[in-house]
Amino acid sequence: MENLSPAFITTFEASERALTTEHLDVLYGGTIQKLFDTSLQFKRNSITALIGASGSGKSTFLRSLNRMNDTVATVNGKIMFHGLNVNQANINVYELRKSIGMVFQKPNPFPKSIYDNITYALRADGEKNQQKLATIVEESLRAAALWDEVKDKLNQSALALSGGQQQRLCIARALALRPEIILLDEPASALDPVSTSKLEDTLKQLREKYTMVMVTHNMQQAARISDYTAFFHLGHAIEYDTTTNIFTNPQGAITEAYIQGSFG
Amino acid sequence: MTEHQKDRFATGVIYFLVGIVVILLAGILGNILINGLPHLSWHFLTSESSDFQAGGGVRDQLFNSVYLLILTTIISLPIALGAAIYLSEYARDNWITHLIRSTIEILSSLPSIVVGLFGYLLFVVQFGFGFSILSGALALTFFNLPILTSNIEESLKGVSATQREAGLALGLSNWKTIRGIVVPAALPGIITGVVLSGGRIFGEAATLIYTAGQSGSLVDYHNWNPLSPTSFLNVMRPAETLAVHIWKVNTEGIISDATAVSAATGALLVLVVIIFNLSARYFGNKLYQKLTAAK
Numbered sequence A: 001m002e003n004l005s006p007a008f009i010t011t012f013e014a015s016e017r018a019l020t021t022e023h024l025d026v027l028y029g030g031t032i033q034k035l036f037d038t039s040l041q042f043k044r045n046s047i048t049a050l051i052g053a054s055g056s057g058k059s060t061f062l063r064s065l066n067r068m069n070d071t072v073a074t075v076n077g078k079i080m081f082h083g084l085n086v087n088q089a090n091i092n093v094y095e096l097r098k099s100i101g102m103v104f105q106k107p108n109p110f111p112k113s114i115y116d117n118i119t120y121a122l123r124a125d126g127e128k129n130q131q132k133l134a135t136i137v138e139e140s141l142r143a144a145a146l147w148d149e150v151k152d153k154l155n156q157s158a159l160a161l162s163g164g165q166q167q168r169l170c171i172a173r174a175l176a177l178r179p180e181i182i183l184l185d186e187p188a189s190a191l192d193p194v195s196t197s198k199l200e201d202t203l204k205q206l207r208e209k210y211t212m213v214m215v216t217h218n219m220q221q222a223a224r225i226s227d228y229t230a231f232f233h234l235g236h237a238i239e240y241d242t243t244t245n246i247f248t249n250p251q252g253a254i255t256e257a258y259i260q261g262s263f264g
Numbered sequence B: 001m002t003e004h005q006k007d008r009f010a011t012g013v014i015y016f017l018v019g020i021v022v023i024l025l026a027g028i029l030g031n032i033l034i035n036g037l038p039h040l041s042w043h044f045l046t047s048e049s050s051d052f053q054a055g056g057g058v059r060d061q062l063f064n065s066v067y068l069l070i071l072t073t074i075i076s077l078p079i080a081l082g083a084a085i086y087l088s089e090y091a092r093d094n095w096i097t098h099l100i101r102s103t104i105e106i107l108s109s110l111p112s113i114v115v116g117l118f119g120y121l122l123f124v125v126q127f128g129f130g131f132s133i134l135s136g137a138l139a140l141t142f143f144n145l146p147i148l149t150s151n152i153e154e155s156l157k158g159v160s161a162t163q164r165e166a167g168l169a170l171g172l173s174n175w176k177t178i179r180g181i182v183v184p185a186a187l188p189g190i191i192t193g194v195v196l197s198g199g200r201i202f203g204e205a206a207t208l209i210y211t212a213g214q215s216g217s218l219v220d221y222h223n224w225n226p227l228s229p230t231s232f233l234n235v236m237r238p239a240e241t242l243a244v245h246i247w248k249v250n251t252e253g254i255i256s257d258a259t260a261v262s263a264a265t266g267a268l269l270v271l272v273v274i275i276f277n278l279s280a281r282y283f284g285n286k287l288y289q290k291l292t293a294a295k
């Protein structure tokens, strides 16, 4: 039996933490445990990469953070956000998800215009001020580095955009809700190299204002853009440190084996 | 045989089979139109049907058919949509859901004559609605609901789960995600469902013989008061549709031009179904484009 206890888990000052999990367990269907006792702290205005082999529980962990696993799994443990444990029944998950946005593996824009993609959630929330909506659309698209490419075709279908543009639109759509944290689950895995590097540039810029947690299978990508990296194995967070340390000087034997490409 | 020959043989068989289908359909359609169209005239469309002499039209039957179609769709679409949304978005995978699904499947293959008799007993006799458009529309709703519901359910299920995830991840509630994203995305499929069931309703006779009745009563097209017995909008009056008219002319009819009348009515029926089909698709696409910015 491998040693699955954590080799090293970095921590931050309370004032630096944007989001913290404490002893998080995830049990699919309430019985099949796929994530074990995970306690990680995410630093404000940084990009944290989650790496690990397929099936190691990266998505399971990530999707618990904005409660997207509610309907399929039991999640035990605490998720601390602004001093509040948001993994409780009485938390308004709809409000929570506006503060903790999510971008998925496959770009999933709505079959609506570019403009409506960004404003739909705001309007569904009761925002009627057209001026304000237009401002938010422009701000979000600029922040996602998409404005210049689409400013003349805001009323065209989002489905006509390229995959890379669609993914940046999905980021803009999440930004429109003014989140603090953005969760990204392999956001570049469906994109070509050029779109990927554009997306990476965008994420690096967003670091100024947002805290990002990103699952990736691409080690180079993790090395290129993340500040911190957490390595998952069989549902356990084995090692969590600065990206430099994880890639150059890993503490755990399994981490080292994974980084060197021995498995996964 | 070589691979190449086998391939050509299989392709040939497939072309042959599809040819049979096309020839059959074209033959039926052509036959109906060729026999019927020469008898279709403005006079035929605008005059009352006649019980005894030749030269009657189908004005009332045409109106009744369209009116019943509209009423039935107005009643059944919201119910079917609600049930389909429940089944595709909310229902858990348990025995109750399975029971509902099996019931819907069984009901959708119920012979229309049985639905007609059921409608007769329940609406005509028990509820006392008599032979009326209302009884007919309600019976047709029974006839229509199962298939419409499963068609709509299928098209809702066809919307990718990633769309629902996208909505939820933006902090939208389940309902807002369904209403604003899933249903609009499923619209083309929903429209197809409505169109198909519209065609079935339009051609339905057995259900209506026992519920909407046969005798076309006196109808006044200038009387817009739905409560007045002679108004064309009155839902309590008996109403014969085009399909029922064909049946009646050929069974009980004593008019001398029965063949011509039923051929013309048949052609008219086909034409109206085609027009309904095309226009529903046209307006449906317009709506879809408006909701989705699609071109």
Ligand SMILES: Nc1ncnc2c1ncn2[C@@H]1O[C@H](COP(=O)(O)OP(=O)(O)OP(=O)(O)O)[C@@H](O)[C@H]1O
Residues within 6 Å of the ligand: A028, A029, A034, A052, A053, A054, A055, A056, A057, A058, A059, A060, A061, A072, A217
């Ligand atoms: N909805 C679910 N119900 C049951 N089991 C699930 C569910 N989602 C994931 N799992 C299981 O949980 C384990 C972890 O899956 P998860 O998707 O978190 O892995 P991952 O690290 O994201 O992998 P990948 O790199 O392939 O995306 C796997 O064994 C998977 O089969």
Ligand SMILES: [Mg+2]
Residues within 6 Å of the ligand: A058, A059, A060, A185, A215
């Ligand atoms: Mg995953």
